[in-house]
Amino acid sequence: MPVMPSCRAAILFLILAASPALAQAPDGAAVFEMACATCHTVSPSDGRTPAVGTLRALTPEAILTALTTGAMRAQGESLSDAQRRAVAAFLGRAGSTAAAPTAAPICSSTPPIRDPSAGPSWIGWGNGLPNTRFQTADEAGLTAADLPRLTLKWAFGFPAARSGRSQPTFGGGRLLVAGEGGEVYSLDPGTGCQHWMFRAQAGVRTSIAIGTYAGEGAEGPYAAYFGDVGANVYAVDLLTGLQLWTRRVDDHPLAGVTGSPVFHLGRLYVPVAGLGEEIQAGSAQYECCTFRGSVAALDANTGEVIWKTYTIPDPPARRGENPAGTTRWGPSGGGVWSAPTLDLERRVLYVGTGNGYSDPPQPYTNAVLALDMRTGEIRWAFQATKGDVWNLACMSNGGNCPPDSGPDFDFGSSPMLVTRPGGGDLVIAGQKSGMAYALDPDADGELVWEYRAGQGSMAGGIQWGPAADGEHAYFAVSDSAVGPAEAGGLHAVNIATGQAAWSVPPQPPACGALGPQCHGAQSAAVSVMPGVVFSGSSDGAMRAFSTETGEVLWTYDTNRAFPTVNGVPATGGSIDGPGPVVAGGMLFFNSGYAFGRPGNVLLAFSVD
Numbered sequence: 158m159p160v161m162p163s164c165r166a167a168i169l170f171l172i173l174a175a176s177p178a179l180a181q182a183p184d185g186a187a188v189f190e191m192a193c194a195t196c197h198t199v200s201p202s203d204g205r206t207p208a209v210g211t212l213r214a215l216t217p218e219a220i221l222t223a224l225t226t227g228a229m230r231a232q233g234e235s236l237s238d239a240q241r242r243a244v245a246a247f248l249g250r251a252g253s254t255a256a257a258p259t260a261a262p263i264c265s266s267t268p269p270i271r272d273p274s275a276g277p278s279w280i281g282w283g284n285g286l287p288n289t290r291f292q293t294a295d296e297a298g299l300t301a302a303d304l305p306r307l308t309l310k311w312a313f314g315f316p317a318a319r320s321g322r323s324q325p326t327f328g329g330g331r332l333l334v335a336g337e338g339g340e341v342y343s344l345d346p347g348t349g350c351q352h353w354m355f356r357a358q359a360g361v362r363t364s365i366a367i368g369t370y371a372g373e374g375a376e377g378p379y380a381a382y383f384g385d386v387g388a389n390v391y392a393v394d395l396l397t398g399l400q401l402w403t404r405r406v407d408d409h410p411l412a413g414v415t416g417s418p419v420f421h422l423g424r425l426y427v428p429v430a431g432l433g434e435e436i437q438a439g440s441a442q443y444e445c446c447t448f449r450g451s452v453a454a455l456d457a458n459t460g461e462v463i464w465k466t467y468t469i470p471d472p473p474a475r476r477g478e479n480p481a482g483t484t485r486w487g488p489s490g491g492g493v494w495s496a497p498t499l500d501l502e503r504r505v506l507y508v509g510t511g512n513g514y515s516d517p518p519q520p521y522t523n524a525v526l527a528l529d530m531r532t533g534e535i536r537w538a539f540q541a542t543k544g545d546v547w548n549l550a551c552m553s554n555g556g557n558c559p560p561d562s563g564p565d566f567d568f569g570s571s572p573m574l575v576t577r578p579g580g581g582d583l584v585i586a587g588q589k590s591g592m593a594y595a596l597d598p599d600a601d602g603e604l605v606w607e608y609r610a611g612q613g614s615m616a617g618g619i620q621w622g623p624a625a626d627g628e629h630a631y632f633a634v635s636d637s638a639v640g641p642a643e644a645g646g647l648h649a650v651n652i653a654t655g656q657a658a659w660s661v662p663p664q665p666p667a668c669g670a671l672g673p674q675c676h677g678a679q680s681a682a683v684s685v686m687p688g689v690v691f692s693g694s695s696d697g698a699m700r701a702f703s704t705e706t707g708e709v710l711w712t713y714d715t716n717r718a719f720p721t722v723n724g725v726p727a728t729g730g731s732i733d734g735p736g737p738v739v740a741g742g743m744l745f746f747n748s749g750y751a752f753g754r755p756g757n758v759l760l761a762f763s764v765d
Contacts (some may be wrong), residue, residue, distance in 0.1 A: 189527035189680035192211050199299070222614060261313060261344065261351035261723035261742040270395050273328035273367050277741035280328045281366045283622070284684075286499035290624035290736060292686040298742030299764070301688040304701055304711035306764040307744060314725030316340075317753035318338050321747025324364040324682075324735030325382075325418075330746065331396060333475040334382055334759055335361035341383065343398060346743060349722035353398030359387035360414075364735065366495075368420030372458035373494035382425050382457065384414025390427055392460065403462035406453045409621075411437065415634050416571070417496040419506075424463065425455040426499070426506055426530075428625060430492035435514045439549030441481035441556035446489035446514035446548065447473045447662050452497060452506070452528060467523045468493065468510045476516065479556035487515035490546070491522045495571040495622070499585075503598060504530045507584055509568025517723045522546075523563075523573050525586050527674075537601040541588055547615075566590040570622040570682065572618040574598070578628060585630050591618025591631050595655055606655025610648045614638035621734055622682030624690060626704065629658055632691045633679035643675030647692055647702060661707040666696035667714045674731075674754050682736030683707060691739070693732030695753045699746055717749035717760050730756025 259404060273280055277296045295301065299307075323335035332346040339357035344350065363383045370380035370392065377396035384390045388409070392401040406414065406427055413432030416423050431448035438445040450468040455461065467489035477486045490513035498507040505527045513522045523542040526535055531628040535573040545563030550556060572632025583605060584596040591611030596602045611618035616638035618630055621630045634646040650656070663677030681693040689710065693699045701711040715729025731753030737746040743763045749756020 162641055166301065167480065174538065182726065182738070196604055215751070217492045222594045231474050235480075237625065261342070261349055262351040264345050264348075264352050268330055268353060268395070270329040270331070270379050273379070274587050276330075278328035279738040279740040280326055281419060282324060282364045282496035283571055283573070285500070286419065286421065288496060288498040289573045289575060289626075289751060290622060290682060291626050292684065292739045294687045296741075297739045299383075299686065299687040299739060301701075301703070301710060304689070304765050307711065307713075308764070309761045310761045310763045311744070312719040312721045312761070313342075313344065313349050313658065313720070313759040313761070314727030315536050316725045317755040318732070318752035318757040319749065320621050321749050321757060321759060322362040322734050324747070325738050325745045325759065326349065326367065327363040327738055327740040327743075327745065328662065329379060331395065331707065332761075333365040333367075335365065335383065338514050339385060341365070341381070341393070343381075343395075346745075346761070351723070352469075354392075355398045355400065357383075357391060357405075357622065358565070359383045359385040361385050361650070362415045362614045364417040364419050366420040368425070368457055369399065369423075370458060372401060373515060374399070376403075380457070382418050382420055382567045384418055385678065386413035386415070386432055388412040388429060389412055390418060390455065390460065392457065396438060402460040402461070404414050404455060405454070406462070406465070408452065409434075409448045411448055411525070415494050418499050419499060420457060421499055421501075423457050423559040425457045426497045427453045428493035428495065428497060428508060429453065430494045430511070431490065431514065435490065435548040437549075439553070439555060440515060441479060441550070442483055443551070443557065445488060445557040446678065447474070447486045448489050448492070448514065450493045450510055450712040451492055452489040452508055454533060464533035466528055467491075467564075468526065469513075469519050470521075473515070480554045483556070484714040485557070488513060488517050488519050490514035491519060492567075494567065494569045496565040498572045499530065500574050500582075500598060502530070502582075505536055505598070506727070507532055507574065509570065509572055509586055511569070511633070512542075512563055512565050512568035514548045515557070516546055518544040518546055523566055523568060523588070524586060524765060525568060525594070525602060527602060539594065539596050539602040539604070541568070541594060542590060556575060564590070566613065569617065569620055573623060573625050573630070575625045575630065575652055579653065579656070585623065585625065585634055587617070587619030587623045589617045589620065591636065593619060593623065593632065593650065595652075608632075608648070608655050608657070610634050610650075611646070612643065620680040622736060624683045624685040625652065626685045626687070628652060629691075629704065631683050631685055631690045631704075633681070633683045635678045635680035637678035637680065637695060638677060641671045641673060643677035645679050646695060647679060647690070647707065649690075649704065649707065659707045664694065664696070664698070664700065664709065667698035667712070668695075668696045668716050668754065678753075680733045683734045686738060686739055691744075693746060693748075694734060695731040695750070697729050697731060697748065697756075699732060699737065699753065713762075715756070715758070715760065719760070721758070725757070727758035728756050729760075730754035731760055
């Protein structure tokens with residue numbers, strides 16, 4: 158997963174199965190005790206499930222948003238509206254009031270969309286089809302020498318949110334970003350003023366793809382493409398924000414799109430993850446499990462599905478009962494949490510998959526898969542951890558836990574397609590096990606080298622995304638579940654040999670005393686430009702490291718409140734999930750992560 162990294166990567170924080178009696182006269186404490194307490198007291202140190210103290214740092218509005226349109230939408234559907242409001246009020250920060258319906262100042266003019274490929278840009282998750290998260294010097298408009306002059310230019314607050322999960326997209330003269338409530342914003346990169354806002358049917362975690370559009374209803378030639386946690390995919394006019402089409406890509410009630418769609422030549426490649434099922438499996442009354450991960454290719458002009466490939470080929474079948482007498486199903490799992498990586502030379506796309514949720518074990522879980530771009534056929538697979546079948550019941554030895562449960566070692570981040578110095582390509586992927594693997598795409602994914610960066614855990618060794626610059630691959634380490642003192646660190650690995658060029662230990666935490674919610678875990682995706690690799694941390698700091706030595710060149714501490722251009726009260730917190738975006742002389746990143754220390758701010762920096 159990931160709601161956090163696995164991408165359960167965050168792990169969703171409530172198992173909600175309310176009693177009919179509570180629906181009559183909802184009491185927040187009683188609803189929480191019956192429907193939520195098990196999940197939040199099973200393993201307070203697992204690094205993914207927020208403890209009660211963490212939930213109490215959230216506003217009631219943020220909790221309600223999570224239960225209605227956000228990450229916990231599927232679980233919240235099992236409660237009445239009164240029950241959701243009651244538990245949100247019980248858990249939420251005392252004295253909080255709903256944020257006023259403020260908006261960023263509307264831009265005074267609406268310039269035409271520039272060709273995104275003709276100027277500085279960072280489009281989608283990995284800044285290009287290979288997903289290397291690399292930015293050239295010309296496109297960055299910044300150098301290592303500029304870092305001391307970087308200053309905060311503006312801040313934007315996400316309303317009723319406790320995380321910033323959508324990585325900004327910069328292109329065509331616009332900055333696109335989404336909020337937990339399903340709001341998608343088109344902002345001016347220089348000022349933060351708003352061109353338009355679109356509201357999706359559910360929360361949006363993906364970054365936003367930009368591509369040409371030749372269908373009906375658009376005023377311009379470009380569309381913005383993204384998915385939501387309800388498994389809906391959208392095309393929106395990039396100029397006006399008007400919806401062009403929407404398509405639900407999976408009918409499972411707990412399916413969602415967390416990985417960013419990728420656009421190429423009129424097709425949109427969309428990953429699908431089981432956002433909540435392995436969490437629901439913590440309840441012995443839940444029939445575990447029936448979700449299968451997949452990748453779908455859509456016509457970008459109509460939303461029609463061209464092909465869809467499941468990571469678990471066979472549909473689930475009944476497999477007896479658990480000790481509570483509830484039907485068991487399997488196989489299941491294998492969610493695709495991250496953006497596909499496109500290899501145009503070989504006409505394949507690469508994805509990383511997560512663990513299984515229920516038996517029997519499958520060959521395409523915890524794997525890197527190569528799929529034919531035209532047909533979706535699986536060309537080859539590299540499975541790093543066999544037999545990894547896990548769900549939330551395994552944290553308490555519950556009835557839905559498989560007899561031989563695995564370690565929950567997803568590939569939660571996108572594989573990278575890189576060229577070795579001297580020639581030849583590699584597919585490089587990082588796993589929650591703490592391992593990094595380099596595979597030969599011309600030899601059916603044969604292992605070329607492997608490197609251990611972290612100890613690994615269900616809360617992630619290598620979590621949301623490495624980066625590469627042609628010489629080194631950079632792996633930030635989470636390991637938050639191993640212990641606060643062990644969490645964090647950054648490794649530079651020689652692409653040609655798989656040997657360490659340098660590594661640096663976790664930095665002293667900017668948030669204060671080392672503890673369960675204040676530590677140096679570097680789960681967030683990293684980004685690189687010539688001379689500089691950026692890595693955010695759970696301690697609330699964004700740091701720039703030298704690509705040559707690992708020396709810290711620049712640090713910005715986000716642990717405070719920020720005045721915002723849209724008037725929404727906003728604070729920084731843990732930096733986790735998406736990574737920083739560098740383009741056009743500016744640096745953008747989110748701060749705040751509910752499964753660490755909550756926050757709700759997007760920050761924009763420049764040297765002027």
